[in-house]
Amino acid sequence: MEQDQAPHGLSSCYRHPGVETGIRCTRCERPICPDCMVEASVGFQCPECVRSGSGTGHGAAAARPRNIAGGPLTAGDPHLVTKVLIGANALVFLAGLFVADFVDRTLLIGLAYDLQLGRVIGVADGEWYRMVTSVFLHQEVWHIGFNMLGLWVLGGPLEAAFGRVRYLALFLLSGLAGSALTYVVAAPNQGSLGASGAVFGLMGATFVMVRRLRYDLRPVLGLIALNVLITVVFRDTIAWEAHLGGLVAGAVIAYGLVSGPRERRPVVQWGVCALVLVATVVMTVMRTAALS
Structure with missing residues (x-):
């Protein structure tokens, strides 16, 4: 069967012309993209081979199409969670513009005396919710614009590849890890806000996924290198700690999502997520004890 060629010389997915892929169905050898591939005992198969029962899986479980993380393929809008995020x-950004003291009450800050509120504020004062709310908080249009562009470009393919629940866990835990490292390293009275840590987590996860699928890593490495360069150049005005924490956490979580024996993969996946969560909690508790 003759296949269309993608712009860079790789084969195009037989169901999505123009989508580059280096993966072929282990049964019929048709090119398949991440949205179409179904994990088998060896390699990946196309949906047709799975439905026809000609695959190499075992019983009814193998007949259910699954994504790269081993979960069922997402029904409906494949970018639903990305759009919700x-x-x-956007809603939190608008709240920061029109609700009095909203930013002061929700940004990430370790410990400080707020003159407007007239009291001590910060994570060390028991306001742990700031570790999460700050991930969704932006003050400048360019800030939220760049972060949401990154979320849209990186988030869609990851949501399709990992499934909604795992993808949401990846985003939230990456953002939380970025907040934790910022809380530990930055000055306690230095405010921090933005989804950059979570977006960097998506970058780390994209690197792991592309490497797992044996695609060309150069575009992803270039994207990461560019953002690291921007972070270094503007380190005095950018929370580089959030970027680093999110990048590492995202890569670790993604590695857990695509690795491990097929039979015990859910245990490995949620175990890695739990370890990242525990690490962030431990970092936060230790920093809080040091500031108290």
């Missing part, structure tokens, strides 16, 4: 960031 962008909407949540």
Whole structure:
């Protein structure tokens, strides 16, 4: 069967012409993209081979199409969670513009005396919710614009590849890890806000996914290198700690999502997520004890 060629010389997915892929069905050898591939005992198969029962899986479980993380393929809008996250960031941005003291009450800060509120504020004062609310908080249009662009570009493919629940866990835990490292390293009275840590987590996860699928890593490495360069150049005005924490956490979580024996993969996946969560909690508790 003759296949269309993608712009860069790789084969195009037989169901999505123009989408580059280096993966072929282990049964019929048709090119398949991440949205179409179904994990088998060896390699990946196309949906047709799975439905026809000609695959190499075992019983009814193998007949259910699954994504790269081993979960069922997403029904409906494959970018639903990404759109919800962008909407949540937009709503919080508007709240920061029109609700009095909203930013002061929700940004990430370790410990400080707020003159406007007339009291001590910060995570060390028991306001742990700031570790999460700050991930959705932006003050400048350019800030939320760049972060939401990154979320849209990186988030869609990851949501399709990992499934909604795992993808949401990846985003939230990456953002939380970025907040935790910022809380530990930055000055306690230095405020921090933005979804950059979570977006950097998506970058780390994209690197792991592309490497797992054996695609060309150069575009992803270039994207990461560019953002690291921007972070270094503007380190005095950018929370580089959030970027670093999110990048590492995202890569670790993604590695857990695509690795491990097929039979015990859910245990490995949620175990890695739990370890990242525990690490962030431990970092936060230790920093709080040091500031108290």
